[in-house]
Amino acid sequence: MSTYKLRTVSVVEAVAEQLSEDIFSGAFRPRDVLTETQLSERFDVPRQTIRSAIVMLLHDGILRRERNKSVYVPLFSEEDIRDLFAVRRLVEMETARILSTRGVLPEGAKSAVRSMELLSDEDSWDELLKYDFQFHQALIEATKSTRLQKFYRSISAEMRLALTYFRSGDFSPSRMAREHREFLDAIRSGDPSAAVEACRVHIEESEAFINQTIHAQRERMDPDRARYLSDNKSL
Amino acid sequence: MSTYKLRTVSVVEAVAEQLSEDIFSGAFRPRDVLTETQLSERFDVPRQTIRSAIVMLLHDGILRRERNKSVYVPLFSEEDIRDLFAVRRLVEMETARILSTRGVLPEGAKSAVRSMELLSDEDSWDELLKYDFQFHQALIEATKSTRLQKFYRSISAEMRLALTYFRSGDFSPSRMAREHREFLDAIRSGDPSAAVEACRVHIEESEAFINQTIHAQRERMDPDRARYLSDNKSL
């Protein structure tokens, strides 16, 4: 008889998950303030449960709070974006080094790229984003490094939130697929330094894309607003 | 008039802090299971408060649990130690690169080294460890990278716990001080690659020291026990 590892979901986890979705989907916008009683009614669970769920999301970086204040959806500054990408680059380059050294190429990453290649320009940004995350997730998990995974988890939620804010920019599934394919091939090559370099390129392309979207959004604003944001280094 | 940023401590934080100390100090040993009611009585706070404190320590990696089970103090495997050091090396090398590039040399790190140099061989391992952590903490904070700091925090507690387990090995404050001094000088030099390399050496010396202690401990055991541990890759 084989044994199954069943996956159960506690109430707190379910609330945290749904609340995350509400944030990612835009139901809650940056700077929105969420009070515990309000959430308690929304999900029809006791306030204690909400508080536990909030702690999870605080750790994921998609909610913030000061003491004795209500939590709020974070607004990422340019500095936040820089920091996120810098750290992500660090982690992913190390991942690329490990995997190419070990000659490991996770199936999940391969299938994610295949899925991307099947997307057409009419498909949604969300769809593309899903495969993007699946790809990188698979790579990290293949390292088998508990701490690296923990680290990546702690920034991936923030990353996802940042990316959804700037989804509106023009994007091309085919280009995205090609970039991921190249990265994957570099890892497959077995040359660690080449893989690491490909990773750097990949992440920097991603960052450049975001920055471009940010600036495009800013130009669509009126000058005063743009100047204000520029002064406050916020998005 | 200058403004102060006051630091307050909530009940949960105080409990978490004290509980951490109890774990670091060895009052709770690896594999010890801690029930919530037991802790509730020990600290004379309601169970809900204990639960919140536990969540913090779970994130710090100095407590673990499976669902519906009591938490327990982790026992680090050799793989854990390897993983911890690998990731720590990654973060600290990046830190060294950043600081040497920017020409930043935090005061806290300098004073930590000075304190080490004043220690004699009669002083305690705990004392030395304190300055060691102060040194690395200061470096990380000087990067101003929120995510890097968050990450470091998430492994430093585990690191400290691992180090306290193996405190018994022979140690030399003067050698420790010298190693840190050399690392600091390398950062000061302004040559990033030299600083990064010095960092690698520093961390690897630290890891080698731990491994040596581990093996020494193992040899003091009886053969059966040693073989058992070897088989289970646990310490």
Next chain:
DNA sequence: ATCAAAATATTGTATAACAATACGACTATT
């Protein structure tokens, strides 16, 4: 001794209440 059922212990969730803090509205004073 082995297995199953019952009793117990422990975590997870729910409800309520109160204390501490933050925030806004209002008032009094100048």
Next chain:
DNA sequence: AATAGTCGTATTGTTATACAATATTTTGAT
């Protein structure tokens, strides 16, 4: 009108209690 002070309200932080769900131990039957 502007300012500082006071009060009331909303919100978070903490405590208390109870019960449900799950895990563990004990007991009992075979």
